[in-house]
Amino acid sequence: MQRKNKKIQTAKGMHDILPPESERILAFFDIAKELAQNFGFNYIETPIIEEADLFIRTVGKETDIVNKEMFYLQGKKYVLRPEGTAPVVRAYIENGLFTLPQPQRFFYFGKMFRKEKPQKLRFREHHQFGIEILGSEDPFYDVFIINFFSELFKKIKLNVTFFVNSIGCSSCRNKIKDKIKLFYKSYVSNLCEDCKRRYKLNPLRLLDCKKDVEIAKSAPEIVDFLCDDCKEHFENVLDYLDESKISYQIQNNIVRGLDYYNRTVFEIFVENEELALGGGGRYDDLSLFLGKKKIGGVGGAVGVERILSLWQNYKKEENAIGIVTIGFQARNYMLKVINEVVNNGFRVIDAFGKGSLKQQLDYINSLKLKYCLLAGEVEVKEEKVIFKNFENGIQEEIYLKFLSKELKRKIK
Numbered sequence: 001m002q003r004k005n006k007k008i009q010t011a012k013g014m015h016d017i018l019p020p021e022s023e024r025i026l027a028f029f030d031i032a033k034e035l036a037q038n039f040g041f042n043y044i045e046t047p048i049i050e051e052a053d054l055f056i057r058t059v060g061k062e063t064d065i066v067n068k069e070m071f072y073l074q075g076k077k078y079v080l081r082p083e084g085t086a087p088v089v090r091a092y093i094e095n096g097l098f099t100l101p102q103p104q105r106f107f108y109f110g111k112m113f114r115k116e117k118p119q120k121l122r123f124r125e126h127h128q129f130g131i132e133i134l135g136s137e138d139p140f141y142d143v144f145i146i147n148f149f150s151e152l153f154k155k156i157k158l159n160v161t162f163f164v165n166s167i168g169c170s171s172c173r174n175k176i177k178d179k180i181k182l183f184y185k186s187y188v189s190n191l192c193e194d195c196k197r198r199y200k201l202n203p204l205r206l207l208d209c210k211k212d213v214e215i216a217k218s219a220p221e222i223v224d225f226l227c228d229d230c231k232e233h234f235e236n237v238l239d240y241l242d243e244s245k246i247s248y249q250i251q252n253n254i255v256r257g258l259d260y261y262n263r264t265v266f267e268i269f270v271e272n273e274e275l276a277l278g279g280g281g282r283y284d285d286l287s288l289f290l291g292k293k294k295i296g297g298v299g300g301a302v303g304v305e306r307i308l309s310l311w312q313n314y315k316k317e318e319n320a321i322g323i324v325t326i327g328f329q330a331r332n333y334m335l336k337v338i339n340e341v342v343n344n345g346f347r348v349i350d351a352f353g354k355g356s357l358k359q360q361l362d363y364i365n366s367l368k369l370k371y372c373l374l375a376g377e378v379e380v381k382e383e384k385v386i387f388k389n390f391e392n393g394i395q396e397e398i399y400l401k402f403l404s405k406e407l408k409r410k411i412k
């Protein structure tokens with residue numbers, strides 16, 4: 001007796017990304033990559049698996065990421081990375097990139113993981129595109145990062161606003177936390193369970209609670225309690241932002257929550273949408289948590305799935321050329337033709353195996369292609385192909401040796 005094989009499926013919360021969605025992800029990456037390279041960023045790739053301690057020490061114990069969302073492997077030593085910044089800083093330190101001319105600029109694109117119950121647009125496995133500038137504490141680079149995302153969203157025609165704030169540095173943060181706690185003291189018993197914990201361990205996060213919104217509205221403004229250096233840094237950031245005409249608002253409830261942030265933090269919102277498309281900030285102390293000297297750093301990342309859910313105006317231009325073959329001898333010849341077409345930057349879709357000439361043409365038509373190339377016995381012998389334009393019905397012969405020139409002329 002044979003046991004039935006258990007059906008094998010994607011792991012819980014994971015999903016396949018199929019065409020055309022997969023093509024849209026690549027299209028977004030192409031745009032973001034080109035822009036990042038033009039702004040002087042270099043591609044960096046870090047492993048998907050990191051030591052859990054990297055995030056526990058830098059992102060912080062009292063964060064949702066570490067508390068609720070880490071995807072542990074091998075006991076608890078390793079995790080699937082939940083975010084991209086800490087790994088880039090680890091790589092920068094581990095590979096001695098501080099010995100190169102500073103600052104160093106990086107961009108990355110890859111999968112991040114969070115092990116929580118999947119919700120709408122909060123997937124266990126998702127893509128982020130991020131940029132980081134390491135080796136400078138200059139506020140110019142805070143705006144350089146924000147400006148990059150501003151240009152990126154212009155390119156894909158999404159109107160966004162940047163919510164910015166400063167959460168101070170290690171020397172003024174304690175005073176800020178005390179002020180916040182003092183304000184919340186009389187409300188503690190009415191706060192949600194998370195906030196009761198935050199009150200003790202991570203009071204800045206009281207401000208961004210999604211449940212206790214009303215109380216947060218009358219909380220003291222963090223920026224009023226910044227030390228002089230932090231105040232000057234933030235004013236510089238705002239000056240640059242004003243000058244660059246980037247749409248922004250100062251928001252007291254933008255605190256980002258992760259331990260490694262200091263001074264400037266920001267999140268990116270589309271009008272009328274509650275979910276942030278991304279965010280970032282400065283993290284000059286992150287390297288200290290890894291036992292190294294202080295390294296100025298600032299960066300940001302966007303969630304690709306969230307952007308794609310709003311990026312409806314993207315449509316792929318289908319300029320593929322159909323390939324139709326008459327008779328068996330023409331098949332090998334057609335491979336030669338396909339090479340010629342592909343090497344000139346066109347995409348091909350063949351109708352091999354679709355049957356008669358009519359069936360092949362029907363198939364090409366069903367894909368709504370505008371052009372196709374045909375060859376049979378005669379064309380093979382004469383080293384030609386037939387070019388058919390479905391839009392105007394014109395059909396003509398082209399010698400193979402002129403094919404690349406003719407395709408460029410005919411298809412624009």
Ligand SMILES: [Zn+2]
Binds near residue numbers: 169172
């Ligand atoms: Zn400060």
Ligand SMILES: [Zn+2]
Binds near residue numbers: 209212
């Ligand atoms: Zn709360």
